[in-house]
Amino acid sequence: QLQLQESGPGLVKPSETLSLTCTVSGDSISSSHYYWGWIRQPPGKGLEWIGNIYYTGSTYYNPSLKSRVTISLDTSKNQVSLKLSSVTAADTAVYYCARTLVVADIFTFDYWGQGTLVTVSS
């Protein structure tokens, strides 16, 4: 059974870098069938796609966050990482990692982690 687990600091200071890790179990992040993505949700608000990464290392980012985001893979640990720099209070959100299944040019977020709340505050 595929499981995704986000981890990282729950509190980050303004202007610093938010760093999260998604540990994947039950499947390999090196599979060509999937991308791996990050989505966030500010408290009480909707969902915002942050970015995706393919097993080749190719990355795709939300243009509104692109200048501050880095997503990477650690295949030895089967982990996907997210870094978001120069954070402000507006980056306070629950951060989800999700598997993106690709079948015949159809893209779905078919498995999600439970999410982790990151608060930006001094």
Next chain:
Amino acid sequence: DIQMTQSPSSLSASVGDRVTITCQASQDISNYLNWYQQKPGKAPKLLIFDASNLETGVPSRFSGSGSGTDFTFTISSLQPEDFATYYCQHYDNLPPMLFTFGPGTKVDIK
């Protein structure tokens, strides 16, 4: 950029009611649209992909339709476990990859 809108933003309904949510794209997105359900404190769950295809294991009371710019999500007979927020989501599979969520529709108990 493609913008996604949903209506209504919230609705109140009773068990057994037929519920319909609409999602509109700012330009033609063919059928590149998915629907998700999110319950409080939980991650979203995929219900419908490619506008009208039911995800495996999802009850048949859920359905989706539409193409181009106008899409509809329907719950044929609302069940107690269906009270949640529903999001449409567009995917652009041509480079650069892009995913855009609608603002959501909260379905609560009348």
